[in-house]
Amino acid sequence: MSAPAGTPGTPEAGDRTDRAEGAAPATPRALARRRRREALRRFAREYARNRAGLFGLAALLAIGALALTAPLLVDQADLTITGAPGAAYQPPSVEYPLGTDNFGRSILDLVIWGSRVSLTVGFLATAVSVVLGTLVGMTAGHFGASGGAAGRIVSSALMRVTDWFLVLPTLVLAVALAAVLPRGTGTIIIAIGLTVWPATARLVRAQTLAVEARPYVERARALGGGHAHVMAWHVLPNVMPVVLAQTTLLVATSIIAESTLAFLGVGDPTVVSWGGVLEAARNAGAISSGIWWYMVPPGLAIALVALSFTLCGRALESVINPRLRG
């Protein structure tokens, strides 16, 4: 090197010292942290522009708070058939704002308490399906792109299985699972989780293929990065945003599925859930007698939660993928 490198006064050198003295952000870790914080802020700003998404988020926060504080609002003894406080089929009144059911229980109490099961099942079933879907989708995408002949066979086999699950009537499979396994909330979570994952797997696979085609992944591979390294460090972080949006949408699906299973009588009979209340309403003959206050509130609650998750999911999607913005 003949040029007097680092001589003060040459523009490059001055530039370099400036950056070094720019102090804290010089370490790569701090830089990365700052960049992440900025990205997060940008993300929040973009999201805040979506009014429907904000509405969904607010509704979810309110319902979540309600579900968490339910034990303070509702006396659990009032929810048992024997401890029902009111008379049967009382229309909405000051004492029972949403009326009472055939046992004299307050519908409002039932709806508040039901939110706990619906949200729990919704989140846990989604977690099961997202983990499963991400695992299958990433494996299929990664080994399909860079696993050689054997990898391609594994990948296409996985996609065949995914397609098979995707085509199968979800409800029939979930109901069958719920019917043959021991009754309980765990069964419902598994039944839903095992049936709604294929869409996630497909999405993740597509995204994995897109990421793997990027030059820096190629470079990581060329530098000797193993499958696990490439997947964990390069693919997963890039797949996560898409999965996040999909997850939010899946919670809505799972909550509807939970209420449907309960309505069909394969839910957990020992807990109060929105679908269970609707099943009870139907079995008690409240529907054909036109007892609207028995069935409108739980259904509205399901619809509101599902809609909120859907709105949030769509808002996230449009932030992540601006092409969708209308």
Added chain:
Amino acid sequence: MTSTPTRAGDPPGPGANDAPVPADPAGPGRAGRAGRVARYVAGRLTTALASLAAVVVAGFFLFRILPGDPVRAMTEGREVTAEQREELRRQFGLDQPLWQQFLDYAAGLLRFDLGTSFQYREPVAELILNRLGPTVLLAGTGTVVAALLGLFLGARAGWRPGGRGDRVNTAVALFLWSVPTFWLGLLLIVFLASGRGFVPGLFPTGGMVAPGADGALETALSTARHMVLPVATMVAVIYAQYLMIMRSSLMDEKGADYLTTARAKGLRDTLVRRRHAVPNALLPTVTLVFLNLGQVVSGVILVETVFSWPGLGQLFYSGLRVPDLGLVQGLFVVFAASVILMNLLADLVYPLLDPRVRP
């Protein structure tokens, strides 16, 4: 099985138009055409058969292996003596080794023998055949109406995304999508059929034909009246998906160059949409519509349950309540197989719609 040209589930991006240019620039010749068609059909048939086989295995696994002891699952909470259990076990062939049971079950399926219903004491296949008609009537009507409505509204919404029509349509579709099917049915019954409250009972609360209906015309009219609410429920739930699919598919086509060509030719905006954009947007939509048939099955089960429609869905529900695992198993296989066959049909019809993937 669903390796349809636009990989369904992947976002139908603009790449969907990048049909591979045939190596032979003169276009595919006539020679070998029949062979290619045969190969294509054979390939689709093979995957469909593999899927059916998987359904058969899944049915066995779900209903014979997973429950541990199916007889205990069926008789749970009932007063049943040990002898009666043994008798049931023998009756359902559960005393045989598992592989023998599987072979018997698979061989039975080939003869369309789905076993015997515990609850009705009748062959499951017969029960299914008797209830098939009403289900096909309901599901068919619902799907056709929903597809027409969804595709029509979706095309309008996607052509002017962000416009007022789009916003209203999308909002309604999203709301209906978020509402549980069965609850929507219950609502319709309470407000339009129960006869209590503001509206007189306009429609029957359930069933397919009024008991006293006599003669073909009267039966048909009564059936039509009984169909209104169930079909409305099915349409409300399914059309939203078709709308959203068509909307996004059309939005993908909106920037296409051939639309500029069409505009430059002096076509009206509606003609540009109808003649050029919609046919292209329909292609990915068709695949997704067929992929969603599983949801039609789910919908029909719920609607039949809610409206006591004497079809397969109600049969499924009655099997669940007992539980009559033989009946549920038979229906599981039939539902899954019918969806797979409809997908096969879609795969075979698709090339007729899209010239680019013709073998």
Added chain:
Amino acid sequence: MTSLLDVRDLCVTYRTGGGDVPAVRGVDLALDPGGTLGLAGESGSGKSTVALALLRLLPGTAGVTGEVLLEGENVLDMRWGRLRAVRWAGASIVFQGAMHSLNPVRRIGDQIAEPMAVHGTVPAGEVPARVTALLEQVGLPDSRYRDYPHQLSGGQRQRVMIAMALACEPRLVIADEATTALDVMIQAQILTLLKRLVAEHGIGMLMISHDLSVLSSTCDRVAIMYAGRIVEQGPAREVVHEPAHPYADALSAAFPRIGDPASRLAPRGLPGDPPDPADRSPGCVFRPRCAVAETVCATVDPPLWPVDPDAEGASTRQAACVHVGPARPLTAAPTEEKRP
């Protein structure tokens, strides 16, 4: 004599989230009936925007001002019905990259027939015969009528586009990068075909390309665009062989040789990147890349000026550079120089 096409002070501005971006800034073009005019420039210079603006095909985010007189009638003022009637029947376009410009799911015969049906230029019964005749004119057999675009090669698709453009016998054909995606042999064929058909039917043609060699062999006159403006125009031979504007000089020296990507990636004597259209600093926009730039160029944005005012028919050859023409821009310079 009214000109076939007379474009006056055409400006196109795209409204984006980050402000307005001018893509075309005051373009004047004139074309006599039956004449051929080439419009050259690198990608992003606004030449395709000009093509689309002529028939008002730009998206709603583009604001268009100025005048586009097609046989004396201003396209930009037309009502929608009149505009639809003028599209294709008055002026048609041979689009770039025929793969995506043809509808992939409709038969090519039907696509050629469509404008005839829309404009009613041919009685319905005679349309198929007319399509066959058009296919024959562009050298495609009748059997192609029922083919789909993907069954044709790139050159064949471009022929279909040309047949389609001639369907309603327009007075003007706009060829927008019509040969760009083709290999050199096919390119020559298509150019010859286009030139012959335009001459036979007495159609005026505006040919747009980034490839000056294509234009010089096809057109009577050539205009060169840079950053949304015409920087030089005149008879094709003179502009190509004795360019007056430094950019035209660089462009003609940098004839991309097809098949040799290196010559395309590194045009001789033209360093730097195309200008950012949103940049609104004063002076000549070409200055940062100009080999002969002077101090005045930083402040003076010269208008088009006759290259050789003393020569016969001088007004036909113009360039926008301080080095061209009389001292007018130069004398104006000192007063402007004080501004910063």
